[in-house]
Amino acid sequence: DTEVTQTPKHLVMGMTNKKSLKCEQHMGHRAMYWYKQKAKKPPELMFVYSYEKLSINESVPSRFSPECPNSSLLNLHLHALQPEDSALYLCASSHREQILSLKNTEAFFGQGTRLTVV
Amino acid sequence: AQKITQTQPGMFVQEKEAVTLDCTYDTSDPSYGLFWYKQPSSGEMIFLIYQGSYDQQNATEGRYSLNFQKARKSANLVISASQLGDSAMYFCAMREALYTGANSKLTFGKGITLSVRP
Numbered sequence: 001d002t003e004v005t006q007t008p009k010h011l012v013m014g015m016t017n018k019k020s021l022k023c024e025q026h027m028g029h030r031a032m033y034w035y036k037q038k039a040k041k042p043p044e045l046m047f048v049y050s051y052e053k054l055s056i057n058e059s060v061p062s063r064f065s066p067e068c069p070n071s072s073l074l075n076l077h078l079h080a081l082q083p084e085d086s087a088l089y090l091c092a093s094s095h096r097e098q099i100l101s102l103k104n105t106e107a108f109f110g111q112g113t114r115l116t117v118v
Numbered sequence: 119a120q121k122i123t124q125t126q127p128g129m130f131v132q133e134k135e136a137v138t139l140d141c142t143y144d145t146s147d148p149s150y151g152l153f154w155y156k157q158p159s160s161g162e163m164i165f166l167i168y169q170g171s172y173d174q175q176n177a178t179e180g181r182y183s184l185n186f187q188k189a190r191k192s193a194n195l196v197i198s199a200s201q202l203g204d205s206a207m208y209f210c211a212m213r214e215a216l217y218t219g220a221n222s223k224l225t226f227g228k229g230i231t232l233s234v235r236p
Contacts, residue, residue, distance in 0.1 A: 033223075033224070040229075041228065041229075042209055042226035042227060042228050042229055043163070043209075043226055045223045045224070048222075048223055056223055058223075088161055090163065092163070092224075094224075097213075097215060097216065097222060101149075101170065102149065102150065102151030102168075102170055102213050102215060102222075103151070103168065103170055105151060106153055106165045106168055107153075107163075107165070107224050108165065109155075109162060109163035109164075109165075110162070111160070111161060111162045112161050114161075
């Protein structure tokens with residue numbers, strides 16, 4: 001199983017709504033990531049989890065709240081979003097880095113959730 | 119400072135011909151990894167090929183090869199025998215080793231759009 005599964009695929013939410021994005025992988029990866037991607041732009045890192053602990057937060061607004069309940073699951077809780085938060089949200093996972101070797105640390109991505117904030 | 123630079127405008131190639139997509143990077147870390155990803159219009163990010171900073175040989179994966187010139191800090195992707203299905207956006211990305219036990223972030227260049235003509 002080399003898949004990262006994201007749900008839902010599409011989400012429309014109002015600015016006062018609370019919603020969650022879900023991500024699941026069963027590849028035994030211990031690093032998981034959330035990226036945000038606007039059309040025709042590169043993915044921008046939001047969060048990195050290593051061994052279920054938040055290791056990198058790229059100064060993301062608190063209206064985005066990540067959660068890693070176990071080694072296979074990653075959630076992104078959304079609250080009071082703005083229309084400019086509309087984007088493709090990509091989840092990814094990878095093996096842990098080894099000392100002096102980044103081999104096999106390619107990130108495997110899910111198909112993303114297309115989020116529209118109205 | 120921008121760590122990954124992809125400056126080519128949209129690229130066009132005739133089916134069955136080879137094409138080179140350029141990528142330059144900037145880092146002072148001796149241990150780093152370079153990755154190429156393909157993103158079709160469906161949105162999924164597909165890993166293509168990896169090159170480590172200590173690797174002595176250029177990476178190859180099927181029709182993909184990486185022209186790694188460490189002194190020039192370039193890692194160009196070569197796609198041989200282009201196919202119509204190769205039409206997509208292509209991103210170069212880099213990891214710099216953290217040495218902390220946590221995973222580093224994968225930073226992307228702004229991407230290149232490749233169109234394969236029949």
